[in-house]
Amino acid sequence: MSHRIVSKKQIGPDVFWARVEAPLIAQARRPGQFIILSVDNDGSERIPLTIAGADPTTGTIELIWQRVGKTTARLAQLNEGEQIANVAGPLGTPTHIARFGTVVCVGGGIGNAPLLPIATALRQAGNRVISILGARDKSRMILEDRFAEVSDEMIVCTDDGSYKRKALVTEPLKEVCQRSPKPDHVFVIGPTLMMKFCCETTRPFGVPTEVSLNTIMVDGTGMCGGCRVEVGGQAKFVCVDGPEFDGHKVNFDLMIKRINAYKRQEQQAYEEYKQHQCKVGLGN
Amino acid sequence: MVGTAHPTETLAVTPEERRKLLQELLAKRNAGGLKTKDRLAIPPQEIPEQDADARRRNVSEVALGYTEEQARLEALRCLQCKNAPCIEGCPVRIRIRDFVGAIAEGDYRKALDLIKENSLLPAVCGRVCPQEVQCQEKCTVGLSLKDVSKAVSIGRLERFVADLGRNGSAAVPAVAAPTGMKVAIIGSGPGGIVAAADARRAGHEVTIFEAFHKPGGVMVYGIPEFRLPKAIVRQEIETLKQMGVKIITNFIVGRTRTIEQLMKEDGFDAVYIGVGAGLPSFMNVEGESLVGVYSANEYLTRANLMKAYQFGAGADTPIARSKRVAVVGGGNVAMDSARTAVRLGAEKVYLIYRRTEKEMPARVEEVHHAKQEGVEFHLLQNPKRILGDVNGNVVAIECLRYELGEPDASGRRRPVAIPGSEFQIEVDTVIIAIGNLANPLIRQTTPGLEFNKWGNIIVDENCRTSMTGVFAGGDIVLGAATVILAMGQGRIAAAAMNEYLAQKKLTRRNAV
Ligand SMILES: Cc1cc2nc3c(=O)[nH]c(=O)nc-3n(C[C@H](O)[C@H](O)[C@H](O)COP(=O)(O)OP(=O)(O)OC[C@H]3O[C@@H](n4cnc5c(N)ncnc54)[C@H](O)[C@@H]3O)c2cc1C
Ligand code: SF4
Ligand code: FES
Numbered sequence: 136m137s138h139r140i141v142s143k144k145q146i147g148p149d150v151f152w153a154r155v156e157a158p159l160i161a162q163a164r165r166p167g168q169f170i171i172l173s174v175d176n177d178g179s180e181r182i183p184l185t186i187a188g189a190d191p192t193t194g195t196i197e198l199i200w201q202r203v204g205k206t207t208a209r210l211a212q213l214n215e216g217e218q219i220a221n222v223a224g225p226l227g228t229p230t231h232i233a234r235f236g237t238v239v240c241v242g243g244g245i246g247n248a249p250l251l252p253i254a255t256a257l258r259q260a261g262n263r264v265i266s267i268l269g270a271r272d273k274s275r276m277i278l279e280d281r282f283a284e285v286s287d288e289m290i291v292c293t294d295d296g297s298y299k300r301k302a303l304v305t306e307p308l309k310e311v312c313q314r315s316p317k318p319d320h321v322f323v324i325g326p327t328l329m330m331k332f333c334c335e336t337t338r339p340f341g342v343p344t345e346v347s348l349n350t351i352m353v354d355g356t357g358m359c360g361g362c363r364v365e366v367g368g369q370a371k372f373v374c375v376d377g378p379e380f381d382g383h384k385v386n387f388d389l390m391i392k393r394i395n396a397y398k399r400q401e402q403q404a405y406e407e408y409k410q411h412q413c414k415v416g417l418g419n
Numbered sequence: 420m421v422g423t424a425h426p427t428e429t430l431a432v433t434p435e436e437r438r439k440l441l442q443e444l445l446a447k448r449n450a451g452g453l454k455t456k457d458r459l460a461i462p463p464q465e466i467p468e469q470d471a472d473a474r475r476r477n478v479s480e481v482a483l484g485y486t487e488e489q490a491r492l493e494a495l496r497c498l499q500c501k502n503a504p505c506i507e508g509c510p511v512r513i514r515i516r517d518f519v520g521a522i523a524e525g526d527y528r529k530a531l532d533l534i535k536e537n538s539l540l541p542a543v544c545g546r547v548c549p550q551e552v553q554c555q556e557k558c559t560v561g562l563s564l565k566d567v568s569k570a571v572s573i574g575r576l577e578r579f580v581a582d583l584g585r586n587g588s589a590a591v592p593a594v595a596a597p598t599g600m601k602v603a604i605i606g607s608g609p610g611g612i613v614a615a616a617d618a619r620r621a622g623h624e625v626t627i628f629e630a631f632h633k634p635g636g637v638m639v640y641g642i643p644e645f646r647l648p649k650a651i652v653r654q655e656i657e658t659l660k661q662m663g664v665k666i667i668t669n670f671i672v673g674r675t676r677t678i679e680q681l682m683k684e685d686g687f688d689a690v691y692i693g694v695g696a697g698l699p700s701f702m703n704v705e706g707e708s709l710v711g712v713y714s715a716n717e718y719l720t721r722a723n724l725m726k727a728y729q730f731g732a733g734a735d736t737p738i739a740r741s742k743r744v745a746v747v748g749g750g751n752v753a754m755d756s757a758r759t760a761v762r763l764g765a766e767k768v769y770l771i772y773r774r775t776e777k778e779m780p781a782r783v784e785e786v787h788h789a790k791q792e793g794v795e796f797h798l799l800q801n802p803k804r805i806l807g808d809v810n811g812n813v814v815a816i817e818c819l820r821y822e823l824g825e826p827d828a829s830g831r832r833r834p835v836a837i838p839g840s841e842f843q844i845e846v847d848t849v850i851i852a853i854g855n856l857a858n859p860l861i862r863q864t865t866p867g868l869e870f871n872k873w874g875n876i877i878v879d880e881n882c883r884t885s886m887t888g889v890f891a892g893g894d895i896v897l898g899a900a901t902v903i904l905a906m907g908q909g910r911i912a913a914a915a916m917n918e919y920l921a922q923k924k925l926t927r928r929n930a931v
Contacts, residue, residue: 159675173632178726180735181632205735221632223669353725353736356630356671357858358697359717365708370701375860389708392811396710400737 138172138219141195147275149202150245151211152187158194160186160224166252167230167347167379170196171355174209175220182206183352183374185249186225199248199277204401205408212412226355227378230345232256236319237263239311240286241304241333243325244270247278249347250324251285257322258285265318266290267307269325273298304329305336312340321345323382327394331387338383346382348373350394364390437488444495455498459560463569464493471791475761478644478728481788482546482575490579494522497571500559505573508557511907513537515554515573522576530580539613540906542585542651545578547642547751548903549782568783585654591661595622600920603628603687605672605861608636609902610893610909611693612655615664617913618691623920626687627659628670633724636695637894638902640724641716643755645762646785649723673864682888688923689916692876692884692891693909696855696899702747706805707851711739711813715748715756715852722759741848743767745816746794747802748852749779754786756850757794768794769844773801773821773834799823799834803841805849815843855899873898882912888923890916 143153160170169185188197202211213219230253238257242250247268258264266286270276271294283289290307292300300307304325311318321344323333330346337344350362350373357375364371365386371377444461447453467483468474474481485493503516514533521530534541554573555561561570600623604615607629619625633639635652660666672678672694681687699714701707718738721727725736744760746753749772760768770789772779775798779786790796799821806815820840823832857874869877869885875898876891878884884891892908894900 159670163675176632178729178734180725221669223630223632223671223675225674226671353717353720354631356697356860358699359720360699360701360714361717363708370703370708386708389811392710393708396739397737400740404735404737 138222140213140215140217140219141193143213143215145211146199146277147201150199150275150277151202152197152199153210153213154195154197155219155222156194157196157222157224158191160222161189161194161196162191164189164196164225165229166232166256167249168225168227169249169355169378170198170222170224171226171352172198172210172219172223173221174206174213179209179220180206181221181353181355183226183349183355185347185349185378187248187251189252199245201245203405205404208405208408208412223355226374228376230256230322230379232260234261237265237316239265239267239308239318239321240282241267241308241321241323241325242269242278242282243304243323243329244275245277246323246325246329246347247282250322251278251281253322253324254282255285258287262320263287265311267292267304267311269293269302269304269329270298271295303332305332308333308336312337312342318342322347322379327387327391330382331385331391334382334385334387344382345379346385347378348380348385348390349378350390351396364393434486434488437486437492441488441492441495444492448495453495458496458498459563461492461496463496464489464572464575466572466575471793474645475792478762480648481645482784484582485575485579490522490576491525493572493576494519496560497523498559504557504559505554505571508554509537510553510901510903511537511910513554513577518580519571519573519576522580527580527583530576531584534577534580538903538906539616539910540609540655540902541577541581543609543638543647543655544903544906545574545576545581546647546651547782547901548574549901550574551783553903585651591658592616592620594619594662597624598622598920598924600624600688600924601686602626602916602920603681603685603690604693605678605690606630606636606693606695606893606895607634607656607666608693608695608893608905609638610905610912611636611691612659613906613909614691614693614890614892614913614916615659616662617910618689618916619659619662619664621913621917621920623688623917624665625663626665626667628672628675629666629668630671630694631724632668634666634668636693640720641752641755643719643723643759645758646755671860673860678861678865678868678886678889689888689890689920691909691912691916692861692889692895693893693905694858694861694895696894697858698856699851700854700856701851702802702853704802704804706807706813709805709807709813709849710811711741711847712805712849712851713739715746715752715850716855718756718850719752719759722763728759728763738763739848741765743769743844743846744848744850745769745771745802745844745846746850746852747771748854749774749781750852750854751781751785752854753850753852754781754789754794756852757789758785758792760848760850761792761794765848767846769797769846770794771797771800771802771816771818773799774831775799775823778831797844801834801836802849806843813847813849815845816849817841817843855894857895857898861895880911881915882908883915883919888919 292302362373367384497519518530518533555570558570726734727738746757821834824835827833890912893905
C-alpha cells in the first residue's frame with residue numbers, strides 16, 4: 136500500500152506537518168488513536184505518531200512531528216510526492232468522548248497536534264471546551280487557529296512571554312480549577328513532565344484528568360510490552376490499554392526513566408546522521 | 420570412540436573416510452548383505468557446526484548442514500521399519516521412512532517431494548522442530564541403542580533435502596482455475612502461510628493481512644537468524660507471491676478493518692485467523708517496569724526484526740548494551756534470548772529456571788548450544804524481585820531457591836520455594852521469557868467468535884470456529900505451540916475452508 140506525502144510544511148523551528156495517503160486508516164481512525172511508521176523497510180526504526188486529523192474522502196491523515204532524532208529528521212527530509220514505506224494503524228484505544236459538561240484541554244508544544252481531534256470531538260459532543268495552549272516561545276505555538284474554531288474559551292501562554300501570556304500551563308489550569316463551578320474533566324497532552332505537573336495541579340481539586348502517554352514502542356499491538364507503564368501500581372501497555380490513562384494514577388517518574396532508556400544511543404545515531412547529511416550537503 | 424569394537428566408528432571421521440565407508444556400505448547393500456546389525460553400527464552423523472567461540476560474535480547460522488556423504492550415511496542407519504513408528508511421532512505424518520529411504524538411494528528430489536506431500540516448509544521444520552520429542556523419540560534405532568540422541572537424525576535429513584531444493588529452482592505449485600471466491604488470511608506465521616498456499620492452490624483469490632511490516636510471523640521476529648536464516652522465510656513468502664497470493668503488511672485486523680468488515684463489506688467469503696499468541700506474560704514481581712527489563716518478545720523483535728545488532732551500521736533500532744544479563748524461563752524463547760544476548764556482547768548471561776534441566780521445554784539442541792556458548796544455567800531458582808538504582812536502571816535480580824515437590828496436574832514435579840533462600844545476582848538487564856498469552860485484539864473486535872477462558876479461539880477438529888466461514892489455527896488456538904503444529908492446523912483449516920467454499924459456490928449457483 137502506498138503512503139505518499141500529499142503535502143508537507145514546516146510549522147515551527149523543528150516542527151513539521153504533513154498530509155499522508157492512508158485511506159483505510161483515515162476511514163477507521165477515532166480521536167486519540169495513533170499510527171506507527173518507519174521511513175523505509177529495512178533497518179529504519181518504528182515510531183508512533185498521533186493522528187492529528189483525517190479526511191476519509193481524500194483518504195489522507197495528518198501527522199505532526201518534532202525533529203528530535205534520526206527518524207523524525209529523516210521524515211522531515213522527505214518531500215511532497217515521496218513515500219513513507221510503512222504506516223500501520225490506527226492503533227490504541229480511542230478517546231472516551233462523552234458529554235462531561237465543561238472540559239479543559241491542555242496542550243503543550245507538539246502535544247497540541249494529538250489534542251486537536253479530541254477537543255474537536257468533545258465540542259461536537261456538546262461540551263463547553265476551554266483550551267489552554269502552551270509553548271516555549273512564540274515560534275513553537277502550533278494550531279492555535281484551529282483550536283480557536285472548536286473552543287469556547289482560549290488561554291494561550293508561552294514560557295518566555297514572547298507571545299500572549301507569560302506562564303506555564305499549570306498556572307491558568309489552576310485558575311480554571313478554582314472557578315466555581317470547577318471544570319468537569321481535563322485532558323492533557325504534552326511533554327511528560329508537563330503532564331505530570333498538570334496532574335499535580337488538578338489532583339487537589341479532584342477533577343478527573345486524562346493524559347495521553349507517548350512511550351517507546353515497537354509493534355504497537357500489545358506483543359512486546361516495551362511500552363508498559365505503571366498505572367495504579369499495575370503494568371499497562373500504552374499501545375493497547377492506552378494511550379490515554381487516568382493521570383492521577385500514572386507513575387510519571389518511572390515512565391520518564393523508561394522513555395529515556397536509549398537517549399545516549401539515539402543521540403549518537405542522530406549526530407552521525409547529521410554529520411552524514413552535512414557531508415552530502417543536504418543538511419539544513 | 421577410539422578402540423571400540425566396531426571399525427566403522429573409528430573410521431568415519433574425515434570426509435575421505437566417510438566417502439569410503441559409504442561406498443562399502445552401498446556395495447554391501449547392493450549385494451543384499453546390509454543387515455540391521457550393520458546399520459546400527461553406522462556411527463550417527465554429527466552435523467558440522469560453527470565453532471562456539473566464533474559464533475558468539477556473529478549471527479550466522481550455527482548448524483551448517485550435512486554433506487551429501489553424511490546424509491546418505493545417516494539415511495542408511497534407518498531400518499526401514501514396517502510399522503514406521505517415527506511417522507506416528509510426526510504431527511503432520513510426513514512419510515519419514517520413505518523419504519529417508521530415498522535419501523539412502525541418492526534420490527533427493529523424490530525425498531523432497533515425499534516430504535512436501537505433508538509439509539510445506541521443510542527447510543524451516545528441519546531446523547526448528549523438536550524432533551527428539553516427536554519422530555526421533557519413536558525411532559527404532561534410538562530405542563535399540565537405548566539413546567534417543569542416537570535415533571536417525573530425521574530433522575537434519577529433512578533439512579538436507581530441503582536446502583538442496585532451495586538452492587535448485589523449486590517449482591511454483593500449480594494453481595487451479597479461478598473459483599471467484601475470496602479468502603482472507605490473518606497473520607503470516609507458519610499456519611497462515613500454509614493455509615494461504617493450500618487455499619490458493621484450490622483456485623481461490625487469497626490475501627494475507629499482516630500487522631508487521633514484514634511477513635513471516637514468529638519465524639522473522641522471534642526465532643533468531645543464527646537458528647533460522649531469514650532468507651529461508653523470505654523465499655517461502657516469495658513462492659506464495661509467485662502463486663498469486665496477495666500480501667498486505669501494516670494491516671492490523673481489528674483496527675485497520677474488522678473481520679466483520681472484511682466479510683460483509685470487502686467481499687471475503689472465508690477467513691483464516693492465524694494471529695499467534697502475541698501477549699507476553701510478566702511475573703508480576705517488584706521492579707518489572709525498571710529500565711533494562713524486557714519481555715523476550717521485545718528483546719528478540721528489536722534484535723531480529725529490527726536488526727538492532729546492526730545499530731549504527733544500517734539499523735536505527737537501539738537495544739540495551741548489556742554486560743550482565745538474566746534470562747528467566749526454560750523454553751526455546753529463553754534460549755533464543757540468552758544466545759542473542761551473548762551475540763550482542765554480554766559478558767555474563769544467566770538463565771534462571773525454576774525446575775531442572777529435565778523439565779525444560781526447550782529443544783535439547785538449543786540447551787546444548789546455549790551451554791556451549793557460555794550461558795550459565797541457574798536451575799531450581801526463580802526471581803522474587805528486580806532491584807534498581809536511583810535512575811531506575813536494573814542493578815540486580817533477587818532469586819529464591821526451589822526444590823521439586825509432588826507432581827502437579829501436568830505430571831511434572833512442582834517446584835517449591837525454600838523459605839529464606841533469597842540471594843542476589845548482579846545484572847544490568849533482565850529478559851522475561853516465561854510464555855505468551857493470547858492477544859485480545861481479535862476477541863475484543865469480533866463479536867460472535869467464541870474463546871476459551873485463556874482467550875484462545877475455540878475450534879472443532881477441522882479448525883472451524885463458532886462463526887460460519889471463519890477458521891483458525893496455530894498459537895491463537897493451541898496456546899504457545901510449535902511451528903509444525905501451526906502448519907498442521909493451517910493445512911486442516913484450508914481443507915475445511917476449500918470444502919466450505921465449494922459448497923458455498925454450489926448454493927450460490929443454485930440460487931441464481
Ligand atoms: C522466540 C521463539 C522461539 C521459538 N522456537 C521454536 C522452535 O524452535 N520450534 C518450534 O516448533 N516452535 C518454536 N516457537 C513457536 C512457534 O514459532 C509458534 O508456535 C508458531 O510460529 C505459531 O505460528 P502461527 O501460525 O500461530 O503464527 P505466528 O508465527 O505466531 O504469527 C502470527 C502473525 O500474525 C500477526 N498478527 C497478529 N495479530 C494480527 C492482527 N490483528 N492482524 C494482522 N496480523 C496479526 C503477527 O504479527 C504475526 O506475524 C518459538 C516461538 C518463539 C517466540
Ligand atoms: S523409526 Fe527410525 S528406523 Fe524406523 S523407519 Fe522411522 S526413521 Fe527409520
Ligand atoms: S508497543 Fe509493543 S506492546 Fe505496546
